[in-house]
Amino acid sequence: MEGRAESGTDDEKNVARPLTSDNIRSFVDSVDAFLFDCDGVIWKGNKLIDRVTETLNVLRSMGKNIIFVTNNSTKSRKQYAKKFLRLGLSVSEEEIFCSSFAAAMFLKVNEFPPDKKVYVVGEEGILEELEIAGFKGIGGPEDGKKLVDLKPNCYFEHDKNVGAVVVGFDHYINFYKLQYANLCIRENPGCLFIATNRDAVGHMTDLQEWPGSGTMVAAVCGSTQKEPIVVGKPSTFMMDFLLKRFPFDTSKMCMVGDRLDTDILFGKNAGCRTLLVLSGVTSLSTLEDPSNEIHPEYYSGKLSDVLDLLEE
């Protein structure tokens, strides 16, 4: 018999178990909802990972709820739904929880005054979610081509009415945006500093890892010497919204991800089951390294192993 109750002593719990044909059935049976990270689990860049569609179809046919929880802030929920469709997967906006959405929801929940502005170091998704939530975002892609000439008497103006800076992944990061964010956070009284997430690297393309949002966030921390409020994984902020729509017992949810310090930690923080897949940024040697302190319940090579093991 497999399952949470008999997963052993604390010591034994610190060893992730591989998914096998012996434990797959009881594992899947004990889960009502699967929460999937996207980059490194469902796709890499714009390429679906091997046999993801079939696996999701089988899980849905078994009555499992499928939810996507991604730290990628470059797209809004609406843009994600379009990407899923383009890749041949039918997913509704309501099933997608992305960190751009989380940033906008954080402001909403905390009653951010709609007459204040939000400066964005990040891409289109954050601006779109801010707009949907009724906030005025500035910066973002538009500031990606702005240069700074450090001439004598040069004075960098910033909007004193910016009440929050949201930092996410931004492949048009530049000195202009860094100074803008720096001045807002340092000089505008009470200005919030919100990070969508702090992933060190990510599979922005299928072939390679690239500096992730953690890079841009660290840069802003470097100049402001302040720490941000993180709304993406491993923070469980998104879980509140998720549970409003999918009111399951968290112990019957399983977070499936490729990162230990975001996905697996998020799952554990939220009291969910956890499955690490090795199709993204984490290798088996990283998982098993004695310095690693984050242990998923299960691990497997890739998501479609679930399908293969169920079929065995």
Next chain:
Amino acid sequence: MEGRAESGTDDEKNVARPLTSDNIRSFVDSVDAFLFDCDGVIWKGNKLIDRVTETLNVLRSMGKNIIFVTNNSTKSRKQYAKKFLRLGLSVSEEEIFCSSFAAAMFLKVNEFPPDKKVYVVGEEGILEELEIAGFKGIGGPEDGKKLVDLKPNCYFEHDKNVGAVVVGFDHYINFYKLQYANLCIRENPGCLFIATNRDAVGHMTDLQEWPGSGTMVAAVCGSTQKEPIVVGKPSTFMMDFLLKRFPFDTSKMCMVGDRLDTDILFGKNAGCRTLLVLSGVTSLSTLEDPSNEIHPEYYSGKLSDVLDLLEE
């Protein structure tokens, strides 16, 4: 009588004293060499701070040695000597210790193989000092206009022969350079990660503070999750070179700077006297804040106070 020996108990030492007409003479008399930070002490951007020239002239006329120790890596020693001249100060290259020079010297001292390359996230000064020291620097300003298009199948190539990445202040910071540095540090075996310095902000122009080298360094830490070797202040690495040319007793040297966590800490780490001037990034309230743990021996508003107090 003023002086180090009678500066009191440990508790009393933790309170910086203002320079006054009562203590100025004995303080100046007890110092053989003054080490000056530049930005915020001598100049802001391209503007000399009030009466700096007269103050340095008087100190020189009293037989004091004058040395400049700056974390700014945008210029080489040669370029600094030219800047001093342009501002009407005659300073020899040998009297200037800048963090671009320190980065090149670090590689020299550690017998970095000259057939390996050095990738630079930074400006001209680092490349020039590397060249003078016989090393092949790549990157720097030249990569400032390179864009990354995160298309499917896009593969970012980096030179496997890069054996060190040097990160300093770079107002052309971009995603291309961040990925280049990231790949070298993560994928080239044994690749060194050297930071010229970690100043959070700096007076790159006279009117304002801007994100400093600490911003670019933090960004690279963010993606690589590695910590750099810091060669600028507060590391005392530059002191070894300084003492070769100016073999004074460090207790007869006084570090004069505007930053607590670089200048004053450097002075204290090296066993020097310390004087904080409030003409740069540190305010009196920051100095006196209970959370501040770095206490200079003396403080004063600006460098020329020394002159005014001597003349009283």
